[in-house]
Amino acid sequence: MKFEAITIKDIARALGLSVSTVSKALRGSHEISEETKKHVLAYAAEHNYKPNPIAQSLKRGRSKSIGVIVCNIDNNFFSAVINGIESVARQKDYNVIITQSQESYEREIANSEHLSSRSVDGLIISLSAETKRVDHLIKLHDKGLPMVLFDRITDEIATHKVIADNFKGAYEATRHLLEQGFRRVAHITSSGSLSITLERLDGYKKALADAGLAVDEQYIKFCPHGGMLPDETRQALTELLEMPNRPDAIFTASDRLSTTTLSLLRKMKIEVPDQIALVGFTNSISADIFHPSLTSVVQPAKEMGQAATDLLIQLIEAKRPVTEFQKLVLDTQLQIRDSSQRR
């Protein structure tokens, strides 16, 4: 099953020119007479010549493609980010190669190595929930692979980063619950090793502190696999519900955790917000048709993808090594709906 395309050689032969002349003509070199250029261009257009990108990549040492590693594409937040990545990349003529870590450290390593050895020009990555060490990325970065981190980032790699304002988002979410009169606000979050987890946790704690409330560590439940394990969230939720001093509100720290928690509460016939209020991080466009409609911290997911891609391409196409790195912090938005409001 081959796919025979016309090459420079074919053009050269047909026009009685040399390969180099054709190549230069196609690229508009001043070394070639206008007349010859015209001939070549005409013939190329007529026969729908397209340069072989693989040969070009080999020659130029660049593949015009960027690799993406996310935990799972089947997730409102990440698919929206990828939407942003794809749109910018396409516009700048880069291919986007997607891989999923499925929250597995092993797979993240495998994917990063695979992508770098498959010659992507750069990497956009959000760490997996299991990832605690980033040596694999540092190694690639030190070898010169441009990299942009987003969402779940790490300080150990000196490069551009794009995140949402997780602290603020969590702070506002928690404060909102407190303002609604809830006093026992629990927090279900992802792996404690993720940056987003810590940032959101800080926002949560700060809001409690600002309201003069003590932090009860019992109210904080971690899901080391970010809710990818079916029972992880159930377990966290059950523990909260079985506490003697059961929480009257929950703030969930990720898309998957939020929808799963709401779903579980509904299965358990626990009324939201009457028996327990809920605020979640989610980018589901359907949050307003949930039952109850879910008060959500919304991240500018598509914009994050776009920004990350812009920065990555900047890095890739930089003439000289970049030493000044940006950490873009994009604003979040608290959309207040029914799940968090006293009635």
Place this chain on the structure above:
Amino acid sequence: MKFEAITIKDIARALGLSVSTVSKALRGSHEISEETKKHVLAYAAEHNYKPNPIAQSLKRGRSKSIGVIVCNIDNNFFSAVINGIESVARQKDYNVIITQSQESYEREIANSEHLSSRSVDGLIISLSAETKRVDHLIKLHDKGLPMVLFDRITDEIATHKVIADNFKGAYEATRHLLEQGFRRVAHITSSGSLSITLERLDGYKKALADAGLAVDEQYIKFCPHGGMLPDETRQALTELLEMPNRPDAIFTASDRLSTTTLSLLRKMKIEVPDQIALVGFTNSISADIFHPSLTSVVQPAKEMGQAATDLLIQLIEAKRPVTEFQKLVLDTQLQIRDSSQRR
């Protein structure tokens, strides 16, 4: 910003061998003595040699990557399909290059040409809502580019296809509404040029016919852009609601249309299912926490992606031209929830 990797040449020089010997040793050729192989392998492992895939691609004429064109990745159904595609592709060591048509015919053409000229080994595609002619794909297919169509397919291309049982899904959805006692069942669907639209429409009509009901064309509303235009769905819904003989139930034919319709009904303060019942095609994992929980035709999205990828790779790796093509029809599942049940 370069990324210097070790090459076969480096190994050859270091070990005082020729390039060809090293290449053969690495590939375990019988022409090379065990001893030499050991040396080479050891050196390669020690220096973490990875063959340059671009050079291999150029030599072999295959890139080990497959292109995907979907209308939009930020959609429960398609992201789930891509999840399936990625998982199979990764396992078989293929890269997945994602592009979005955004339901635009122009962009579909641009993407397909871009991907083929960027030397993907094959294409997995679901047509855009705007697409009425598929010459651009036929051209590529005739040139020998392996292709698998899924979901929104066309008969004009003789190749493998993977779809859900749209007729059955639609039939069951409609029959379910009729069984619940609804008599004026409307249908909001995508572009009339899409295969899924026709198949689902047929299922809808057949269910009506089997119940002894006439089809009222006024009850059938098309959204030529698949609900990507913000007002498209609203318009369709409004027209239905303003009919003198207003429908008492709606069957929506796609993921986006279903969630949008439910959202609009809620904004319009129309009670579901009391004032109007609703059944939708959706792969949202959150359908059970919608208000009301949404009775849905669920497609085996991930499995569709996996099947399509399996078939494509079969095509790519076939020794001889394949002439027998499969049309895989995967079963759908009707998940009955509150939005469609009389109470």
Place this chain on the structure above:
DNA sequence: TTTTTTTACGAAAACGTTTGCGCGGAGTCA
């Protein structure tokens, strides 16, 4: 010993480009 076979390797071409350099011929200048 001579001839044949086998073993283990190297030389070189090829995949489709890009690019530095060389060179013949036309034109310019003295």
Place this chain on the structure above:
DNA sequence: TGACTCCGCGCAAACGTTTTCGTAAAAAAA
């Protein structure tokens, strides 16, 4: 007319592989 410049083009190397073929030397057969 000779020396010089410039134009337009071709040669060849290079990117990193794979693969065909050729060939020494060693081993086996005669």
